[in-house]
Amino acid sequence: MVIVPLLLLLGAAFSPVQSGRIDLGDLNYSNFVNVWKEAEFGRHLLVSLRLCTLVVAITLVITTLAAYAIAILNVPGSKWIFTIILAGLMIPLESILVPLYFTLRAMPFGGGATTLLIAHVGLNVSFGVFWMRAAFLAIPKSLIESASIDGASPFKTFRMIVLPLTKPALITLGLLTFLWTWNDYFLAVILITDPDQLPVTLAIGEFATKYSNKYNLMSAAAVLVALPVVTLYIFFQRKFIQGVLTGALKG
Amino acid sequence: MRIMSASPSIARKKKKSGSKIGFLYLLPALIAYGYVVIVPTFQSLWFSFFKWNGITEAQWVGLNNYIGFLSNPLIKQAFSHTLVLILFYSVLPISLGLLSAALISKTQIRFSGFFRSVIFLPQILTSVVIAVIWRQIFSTDGILNDALRAVGLESLTQPWLGSFTFTLPVLGLAGSWTTMGLCMLLFISGTANISTELYDAAKLDGAGAIREFFSVTLPGLRPQLAVAMTLTLIAALRVFDLVWLTTRGGPGTSSITPSVLLYSKAFTQSDVGAGAAIGVLLAILALVVALVIVRVMDDKD
Numbered sequence: 001m002v003i004v005p006l007l008l009l010l011g012a013a014f015s016p017v018q019s020g021r022i023d024l025g026d027l028n029y030s031n032f033v034n035v036w037k038e039a040e041f042g043r044h045l046l047v048s049l050r051l052c053t054l055v056v057a058i059t060l061v062i063t064t065l066a067a068y069a070i071a072i073l074n075v076p077g078s079k080w081i082f083t084i085i086l087a088g089l090m091i092p093l094e095s096i097l098v099p100l101y102f103t104l105r106a107m108p109f110g111g112g113a114t115t116l117l118i119a120h121v122g123l124n125v126s127f128g129v130f131w132m133r134a135a136f137l138a139i140p141k142s143l144i145e146s147a148s149i150d151g152a153s154p155f156k157t158f159r160m161i162v163l164p165l166t167k168p169a170l171i172t173l174g175l176l177t178f179l180w181t182w183n184d185y186f187l188a189v190i191l192i193t194d195p196d197q198l199p200v201t202l203a204i205g206e207f208a209t210k211y212s213n214k215y216n217l218m219s220a221a222a223v224l225v226a227l228p229v230v231t232l233y234i235f236f237q238r239k240f241i242q243g244v245l246t247g248a249l250k251g
Numbered sequence: 252m253r254i255m256s257a258s259p260s261i262a263r264k265k266k267k268s269g270s271k272i273g274f275l276y277l278l279p280a281l282i283a284y285g286y287v288v289i290v291p292t293f294q295s296l297w298f299s300f301f302k303w304n305g306i307t308e309a310q311w312v313g314l315n316n317y318i319g320f321l322s323n324p325l326i327k328q329a330f331s332h333t334l335v336l337i338l339f340y341s342v343l344p345i346s347l348g349l350l351s352a353a354l355i356s357k358t359q360i361r362f363s364g365f366f367r368s369v370i371f372l373p374q375i376l377t378s379v380v381i382a383v384i385w386r387q388i389f390s391t392d393g394i395l396n397d398a399l400r401a402v403g404l405e406s407l408t409q410p411w412l413g414s415f416t417f418t419l420p421v422l423g424l425a426g427s428w429t430t431m432g433l434c435m436l437l438f439i440s441g442t443a444n445i446s447t448e449l450y451d452a453a454k455l456d457g458a459g460a461i462r463e464f465f466s467v468t469l470p471g472l473r474p475q476l477a478v479a480m481t482l483t484l485i486a487a488l489r490v491f492d493l494v495w496l497t498t499r500g501g502p503g504t505s506s507i508t509p510s511v512l513l514y515s516k517a518f519t520q521s522d523v524g525a526g527a528a529i530g531v532l533l534a535i536l537a538l539v540v541a542l543v544i545v546r547v548m549d550d551k552d
Contacts, residue, residue, distance in 0.1 A: 002372070002428065002432050003429075003432065005428065008384065008387065009380070009384045012387055034304075038284070062279040065279065065470065066277045066430055068276055069273045069274070069276035069277045074273075075273035075274055075276070076273075078277075081277065083282075084289070085284060088284060088288045091288060091292055091532055091534060092485070092489055093489075093491060093539075094491075094509075094510055094513055094533045094534070095295050095527070095531055096290060096291035096292050096294075096295055096530070097287060097530060098291075098295055098298060098513075098523060098526050098527040098530055099295050099298055099519075100291045101402075101517070101518070102523075103290075103291065103294075113472070118283070118286070118287060121287070122283040122284055122286055122287020123288065125283055125284035125287075125288070126284065127497055128280075129280060146279040154273070159306070179375060179443065184377075184493050185377065185379060185492045185495075187377050189495065190514070190518065192371055201377050201378075205379050205382075208379065208382070208383055208386075209496075214438070215383075215393075218383045218386070222384070223380075225377060226376055229376070229377070230375070230376075232374070233368070233372070233375050237364075237367075237371075240371075241367070241436070244374055244375070244433075245433075245437070245478065
């Protein structure tokens with residue numbers, strides 16, 4: 001029941017007929033070539049890749065630092081700071097979108113990919129801090145204590161002990177951040193106005209509207225968009241499932 | 252603090268500079284979070300008290316945006332569609348998930364890694380891909396109409412996504428498809444954690460399959476049920492991408508959802524206050540859903 005629609009999509013992507021009807025004797029990959037050319041897929045792919053890389057990198061850096069301050073350094077007030085950050089998991093995107101649009105549009109880079117970058121990073125803080133804090137709390141206290149007795153600075157402890165010990169959690173967070181950023185459509189459709197900076201989901205969405213009766217081309221486009229995430233999913237399946245189920249509450 | 256006080260010299264150091272430095276660690280995240288999430292949350296509430304076209308000066312209208320909703324047929328329609336979507340996004344997948352969990356727990360079949368990966372796959376696909384899949388199945392010369400023709404039900408063929416009656420259920424089915432695998436996965440792996448002693452005890456008591464399901468399986472799956480409900484209900488409440496990519500709420504307004512209405516109010520009809528107010532309503536509803544689920548799940552204990 002789950003797999004049939006997926007197979008139909010794959011079949012249609014290789015179908016030479018517009019309706020996407022599948023004829024196993026006559027499959028070719030020209031749809032992919034056509035989509036790549038007509039939708040300028042390469043350019044949008046680069047926009048998305050750059051966006052995702054930056055979002056993942058910035059998210060990992062700022063949320064691990066914050067989680068370290070909360071879980072290990074126990075900065076004064078970290079309890080209520082954490083509560084406020086957690087509250088973000090309960091706020092649906094819809095309820096911040098309208099003002100966010102007006103704030104970001106007024107920026108010099110308004111309408112470009114930078115607005116998306118900022119929005120994604122900000123939206124990832126709650127889950128990232130929540131996720132990394134839990135991982136940091138699982139580190140045996142004695143390890144951190146002995147490091148500080150040995151005279152390691154808080155930052156050195158962070159880099160040499162805390163981060164290496166929580167590598168699996170970091171990888172999961174990175175994968176999820178990539179997934180959410182790559183898959184996003186809603187934020188992009190509202191925040192991006194510059195046609196040169198459309199991420200790939202949006203570009204393909206517009207492509208699909210323009211060629212709404214060429215189902216074979218549309219399917220090829222869809223397969224191309226899904227490919228990076230599906231590839232990652234094949235390799236890190238467990239991490240994805242575990243992360244998505246925990247991150248499900250993320251607005 | 253617990254850690255630092257382990258050694259007196261470090262504790263002293265911490266008092267001097269530790270908290271300041273610690274705060275620096277927090278700062279980047281707090282700035283990003285404040286700018287993107289916290290400030291706009293309050294702004295949304297503030298905007299919702301105004302009549303504003305996004306350009307000229309806003310006019311304070313108090314609660315009028317909300318009061319206007321009470322007599323606005325479009326809002327009512329959008330939220331009634333949400334109820335329909337809840338059936339498809341939540342009720343149907345959860346029921347099927349529970350059913351499959353019950354059946355599988357009886358047969359003791361371990362379900363394979365491949366099966367796991369496939370049923371979860373729709374969760375990681377982007378909405379554009381899902382929209383393309385379902386548009387293709389339900390298009391005028393799509394596979395469904397082909398199948399109907401093949402079995403001689405030509406009279407039933409139609410442009411499903413152009414129909415006032417069928418568009419919403421068809422989109423709902425696409426939603427069921429995306430959430431079903433997740434529910435099955437949750438419940439099937441959940442039953443693996445239920446102690447077999449409970450099942451043995453139920454059998455000794457002479458419980459049939461149905462009694463066993465309601466007295467052992469269902470209570471044992473309570474945590475998974477809470478996750479599945481929160482997830483699918485909030486997904487149903489927020490439906491946007493799928494509708495926007497297929498019908499834009501049409502034909503007419505027959506598949507409009509609150510999020511689509513928010514979009515068109517705030518960004519195409521220049522009624523920013525009303526758009527923000529819909530956002531606030533959605534936030535409140537999401538909160539209520541989460542709180543009710545937590546309460547109900549706790550009460551049963």
